[in-house]
Amino acid sequence: MQYTKLGNSELNISRICMGCMGFGDAKRGQHAWTVDEEHSREIIKRGLELGINFFDTAIAYQSGTSEQYLGKALKEYARREEVVVATKFLPRT
Numbered sequence: 001m002q003y004t005k006l007g008n009s010e011l012n013i014s015r016i017c018m019g020c021m022g023f024g025d026a027k028r029g030q031h032a033w034t035v036d037e038e039h040s041r042e043i044i045k046r047g048l049e050l051g052i053n054f055f056d057t058a059i060a061y062q063s064g065t066s067e068q069y070l071g072k073a074l075k076e077y078a079r080r081e082e083v084v085v086a087t088k089f090l091p092r093t
Contacts, residue, residue, distance in 0.1 A: 001051025006084065013054040013084050018047045020055055023069045024062025034062050037069045044073040053078075058088040 002015045023040035026032050035043065044055075055074075057066045067087060074083055 003051075003053075006054075011084055014052045016052055017054040017056050017086070018044070018052050020057035020066045020070050021061050023057075024065035026062070028065055029062030031062065034066075037065075037072075040066075040069040041073045041076075044070065045077050048077050048083075053083045054086070055083065056086045060088070060090050 003012045004015055005011065006013045020040075021031075022033070022035055023037075023043075024031075024034040026034045026036070047055075055070055057070050059067060061067070070085065074080070074085070
């Protein structure tokens with residue numbers, strides 16, 4: 001995996017960011033095609049094994065379940081100081 005600095009910070013991030021819009025409870029949100037928690041965890045774990053340490057999610061993804069799945073998986077599979085999580089919010093949230 002190739003890494004780069006995030007802007008002017010000292011954070012080293014993987015050049016590949018794992019987007020997490022596809023993770024979340026399919027019954028909670030606008031997309032019926034999202035991946036459940038078990039499969040999300042498998043994908044996140046494999047990404048970490050391959051060197052990905054940069055993840056992007058949002059509270060708007062399946063009513064926050066994407067963030068929840070990601071947080072639980074990272075807590076189990078990674079050290080918090082070794083990953084970077086980008087998230088977004090909508091004004092109505």
